[in-house]
Amino acid sequence: VSLSGLGPDPRAQVVGTGLIGGSLGLALRRRGWTVSGVDQDEARAVRAVEIGALDRSGFDAAADIVFIATPAGAVVAAARRALAGRAVVTDVAGVKEAIVGALPHPRFVGGHPMAGSEQVGVDGADADLFVGATWVLTPTEQTDPDAYALVAGVAGQLGATAVALPPRRHDDLVAVISHVPHLTAATLMNLAADAAIEHGTLLRLAAGGFRDMTRIAAGHPGIWPDVCVENREGILEVLDGLTDSLSHVRKLVADADREGLTAWLETAREARVNLPTGGMPRDTSVELRIPVADRPAMLAEVTTLFGEMGINIADIEIAHSVEGDRGVLVLTIAERALDEASGALNARGFRHSHRRLGP
């Protein structure tokens, strides 16, 4: 550990030992920190100690930094208690303006590691959760530069890239890339369920695109009511924008405006293809698409083939037309590995196509 201002045995306190708190503990301990943790549910803190995410449960008055990893609605109260001590205090909640506005203190630095996981609870904790992630920090005019530097330094130490944004800008951005999409997924799912209410099994016809779009709706409501309340302003603005845009699309459809529809879809295609990936620069990627029957042996053959060749698979999925017994194996690899990968696939008789992904 070489963060300036810290002694040889840096100490961290985690408040809330769920998925994020547990992952913080695992990651910090791996880098030499001593980590204490508490949770409203004491059994969860005990479990966090068991899996190695904490050195001990309880409060550490000598902690250098306190991570508030509770649900958003509980952050302000927990942070106020922590600020009574001498540590730098940060949080990990997905909304920032309401929290940061309520905590005008030099030693509070609002934070949001964009590294959620579909897992829930401390058993889903992962020491590498923050590697490659963008970690938004929301310093204000009150923020002590040393406090900011410490939090940004820890984020970097855990493998993330710290990005500073005004709290409002953060909230507006997550409204459009997270909150409203989540609400829209739930809405599309409810619409489909209503439409199929008399013929439930007809939802069986829903193919991969619909399944992709509604996947996030399968999660427990959990944090979302809090998020919607705390980012009300940002969400309402984006919902209004979505409604306006859907009115535009409605008009294109009603007018049978093929050119307008093509332009609308083409603009979206460009934006999606160029959607930047990951928190850190990396090699240009290509997506390989290989029609396969998804027998386990076939999948293993392709993946081990690449493993033996040292080709990293950055992403893998099976794109189903329907979730049946076949699919297209979609692999993302670095562009520089394309020729080698393609040659190996051809040699094994795997027909495939590829396309370059955005940088």
Next chain:
Amino acid sequence: VSLSGLGPDPRAQVVGTGLIGGSLGLALRRRGWTVSGVDQDEARAVRAVEIGALDRSGFDAAADIVFIATPAGAVVAAARRALAGRAVVTDVAGVKEAIVGALPHPRFVGGHPMAGSEQVGVDGADADLFVGATWVLTPTEQTDPDAYALVAGVAGQLGATAVALPPRRHDDLVAVISHVPHLTAATLMNLAADAAIEHGTLLRLAAGGFRDMTRIAAGHPGIWPDVCVENREGILEVLDGLTDSLSHVRKLVADADREGLTAWLETAREARVNLPTGGMPRDTSVELRIPVADRPAMLAEVTTLFGEMGINIADIEIAHSVEGDRGVLVLTIAERALDEASGALNARGFRHSHRRLGP
């Protein structure tokens, strides 16, 4: 081949040798059919012969069945030409009422194999494309029962389950599970691109949920303007329903109605978790979630482990929080294999969680 009414050497004609036409050719030839094919772009028909999707390019006046596999806008004209012969004629377009209404002929049976692919063109053709798929057929009062039986029989022969629906019912259903979700994905992507226009790289913050929701927007506009025009009525109704539902959500957010938001999300969760999968009944599935660094060797270790144990992986993906260097490996397997799989993972030190999927 044992379809009643067919001779020992059944013959099929494919009009339009793209992805679906090529897949039909591959699948039919594998089952003993002789297949001829034509395409507006003759080079594509030649390519279809090269990859084994057709016995020959050209028209076969002696065909028992003609598959019109052109874009939706070209189906009616092509089907009329085909109906001048003596064959049963069917199509594969994603909209049905406009087409079926324009072809009131006993030997025409509207069809829509729900087995699209994200691939494009004949090189994406796959002999197993229809295995496990639902194949919607839209017979009308005019339809000759023998013609219907032949098309349904061929669908079954190719591994699909034929489901008969009124054309309007089909169109309304695909509006809600395919057409409007597609337009919404494009709209969300355009909204995000607009919001980030001054800070493009901030889209880097978009995590897995947003990427899932907008994935289909990455496709070429291709068939969509035709689809929107031909299913205008169904799409407008669903767009209006979506707008109404979003207004409801807007009110819940504006009123900070936590209970209402929880209920809305919970209803959607129930529906999504219970979304039926595939065209045919199959075993109950469980989803395994395994935090892994996505080094190729780790991926291969898990997949080959299952392969060696004979456990079929029905679905696989890496759920990224951000698309970086780590993820959660999400595998779908049959529930009966859960104990064996879980034991093997534990023995190798892979921490994991699981949840039961809907039937």
